Amino acid sequence: ETVLTQSPATLSLSPGERATLSCRASQSVSTYLAWYQQKPGQAPRLLIYDASNRATGIPARFSGSGSGTDFSLTISSLEPEDFAVYYCQQRIKWPPTFGQGTKLEIK
Amino acid sequence: EVQLVESGGGLVQPGGSLRLSCEASGFTFSNYWMSWVRQTPGKGLEWVANIKQDGSERYYVDSVRGRFTISRDNAKDSLYLQMNSLRAEDTAVFYCARDNSAFEFGGQGTLVTVSS
Numbered sequence: 001e002t003v004l005t006q007s008p009a010t011l012s013l014s015p016g017e018r019a020t021l022s023c024r025a026s027q028s029v030s031t032y033l034a035w036y037q038q039k040p041g042q043a044p045r046l047l048i049y050d051a052s053n054r055a056t057g058i059p060a061r062f063s064g065s066g067s068g069t070d071f072s073l074t075i076s077s078l079e080p081e082d083f084a085v086y087y088c089q090q091r092i093k094w095p096p097t098f099g100q101g102t103k104l105e106i107k
Numbered sequence: 108e109v110q111l112v113e114s115g116g117g118l119v120q121p122g123g124s125l126r127l128s129c130e131a132s133g134f135t136f137s138n139y140w141m142s143w144v145r146q147t148p149g150k151g152l153e154w155v156a157n158i159k160q161d162g163s164e165r166y167y168v169d170s171v172r173g174r175f176t177i178s179r180d181n182a183k184d185s186l187y188l189q190m191n192s193l194r195a196e197d198t199a200v201f202y203c204a205r206d207n208s209a210f211e212f213g214g215q216g217t218l219v220t221v222s223s
Contacts, residue, residue, distance in 0.1 A: 034209035043202050043212035044152065050208055087152060091209065095168050096142075098152040 002026055004088050004099035012107040019075040021102045023088035028068045032092035035064055035073045038101075039084045047086075048073060080106075108133045109213040111203050116217030123193050127217055129186040129203030137161075137181040140206035143188050145199035146216070153199075156188065157206050171197075193221045 003026040013019055023033065031051035036044035046055040048064035051071060061076040075082055083106050088099040115127040127143070142157040156167045156177040165177050176189040186203050198221045204210035 036210075041215075043214060043216055044210070046209050046211050053208075055209075055211075089152070089209065094166070096154040096210075098154075100151050 001095055002029060002090055002093040002097050004090060004097055006086075006088060006099035006102045008102060009100075010103045010105060012105050013078055014107045015078050015080055017078050019078055019082070019104060021073045021086050021104070023066075023071045023073070023099050025069045025071075025090060027093065029090040029092045031067045032090055033064075033066070033071050034089045034091070035062075036087045036089065037082075037084050038087065044087060075104075078104075109205050109211045111205070111213035113201060113203055113214045113217040116201065116219045118220045118222065119193055120223050121194060121221055123221070124189070124191045125193065125219060127188040127190065127201055127203075127219070129188075129214070131184045131186065131203075131205075131213075133213070134205065136179075136184040141177075141179060141186045142204045142206040142210060143177060143186075143201055144204055144210060144212075145197075145201045145219075147199045154210075155201070158186070190219070193219075195221050197221050 005024045007022045033051045035048040038044045047058050047062050052064045063074050085101045085103050087101050110133040112130045119125050143155040146152050158165045158177045174192045178187045200216040200218050202212050202216040204212045
């Protein structure tokens with residue numbers, strides 16, 4: 001199966017700062033990569049699909065980029081509600097797989 | 108807005124069975140593939156199974172094939188997961204998700220605990 005490795009495991013930043021999260025695939029997934037945000041006690045929320053497309057209702061401060069094996073999620077200016085765990089996920093190689101997550105915490 | 112309400116979880120002994128349900132609203136259920144995804148503290152998020160719009164195709168992760176069965180009732184806008192021969196490692200929160208360009212979750216999930 002395709003392994004997705006996210007880095008860093010934890011990212012400590014302050015509101016207003018820029019956050020860049022990385023996801024590396026063990027084999028090419030083209031642009032079939034999604035990003036999710038999860039807060040405690042809640043289901044994951046889709047942010048980005050197909051590497052760079054924002055899901056409905058997602059603020060413009062969230063952006064995704066990359067193709068092949070290297071991807072990134074950027075939050076241009078952190079809001080207090082953005083501190084959460086973020087997961088990447090690929091859907092082109094069976095079975096669909098998720099990364100282990102990056103915890104974005106308040107510094 | 109995608110709304111999904113999972114139910115049916117609980118405590119079950121190893122080797123036992125459970126049937127999870129997911130009631131969908133806010134979209135035309137019969138137009139979409141649907142999936143079950145589970146989450147554990149140890150293994151994180153794991154896709155479990157999915158089913159085509161008309162139920163004619165179903166796919167499973169290796170670890171549950173032969174033990175779990177996904178099904179749907181489009182007349183009731185509902186998705187199901189029949190889980191048999193449950194193991195301790197099946198302990199997780201189970202979410203249903205609309206399977207589109209990515210997974211769209213809409214519920215709180217249902218907790219399945221397999222323990223004696």
